[in-house]
């Protein structure tokens with residue numbers, strides 16, 4: 294018994310995992326509390342759509358509920374129905390994309406709250422209330438300039454009249470979504486705010502649900518009564534290109550499956566897009582574009598080992614990618630060793646920038662092949 298070394302049991306070589314994804318639920322909760330402090334006196338909900346941005350909606354929502362969060366949002370009815378049993382009974386669970394025809398009965402049965410985006414959805418939700426013989430709750434979404442979802446300005450008078458006439462539906466919030474909250478200086482923010490103020494006046498005294506992550510950082514004008522941050526909970530930067538006040542939640546390391554030394558003029562990877570200019574030491578790492586390391590990182594991005602930047606060379610494959618480890622001491626990075634992809638040396642945003650995308654897309658495409666450790 295006493296001869297077993299736990300490090301031998303735990304290292305990647307013996308457990309066989311291609312990579313380790315660590316999700317720090319403590320940091321998640323601290324980010325939530327920070328947003329609560331920033332948004333006060335507004336209430337802060339948690340957007341846990343797309344499996345909580347890829348991090349695991351059940352684990353994330355349970356941790357946030359324990360920290361006192363009582364309002365959650367997902368995108369689709371199916372996500373809401375799956376998550377409902379994991380939430381406290383008194384928690385609101387909003388469905389941002391609204392109701393597709395046929396989802397009404399299931400959404401009502403699961404005590405989920407649709408975001409109503411059109412008269413057709415409102416009519417169907419009212420019909421469901423009649424079938425159920427009880428009042429059903431909803432949010433109303435307004436298009437204040439994003440042209441994605443919600444009632445248009447021209448709809449508002451008729452909608453107001455219909456709401457007055459709908460005792461079967463209880464409207465919890467009037468809602469809208471900011472299109473440019475990641476760029477606080479964008480004129481689109483002020484323009485959407487001014488439109489939202491008109492909605493607030495017309496639908497008074499209904500409370501507002503407005504700010505996403507970027508909006509929470511833009512001050513009280515944007516908060517409304519209920520804020521809806523997503524990315525900031527998960528450690529992503531709410532404002533592009535600015536200092537990130539949130540604590541990192543995700544770290545990712547991937548395992549070396551092979552190292553080798555090749556001579557000058559060696560083609561690397563699919564289509565031989567990278568050709569060595571001198572003798573080069575290479576490591577093949579056990580994750581690729583199927584694991585959220587987008588193909589756009591081919592010959593652009595890097596991983597880190599002991600603080601040393603190791604550039605990705607050649608195309609990223611589905612299940613692997615190759616990095617140049619010539620800068621490391623010989624035998625520093627061997628079979629089963631772990632290279633840092635997201636961590637102290639490389640932020641989520643830096644990785645996303647190299648991939649020509651945003652943190653949201655990296656997180657939501659991490660996939661399910663890594664070993665996941667929740668702290």
Ligand SMILES: *Cc1c(COP(=O)(O)O)cnc(C)c1O
Pocket residue numbers: 340342389470504505506507521522523524525
């Ligand atoms: C995704 C989403 C959010 C959360 O946005 P973040 O930028 O991640 O904070 C809030 N509201 C709506 C309607 C959304 O679609």
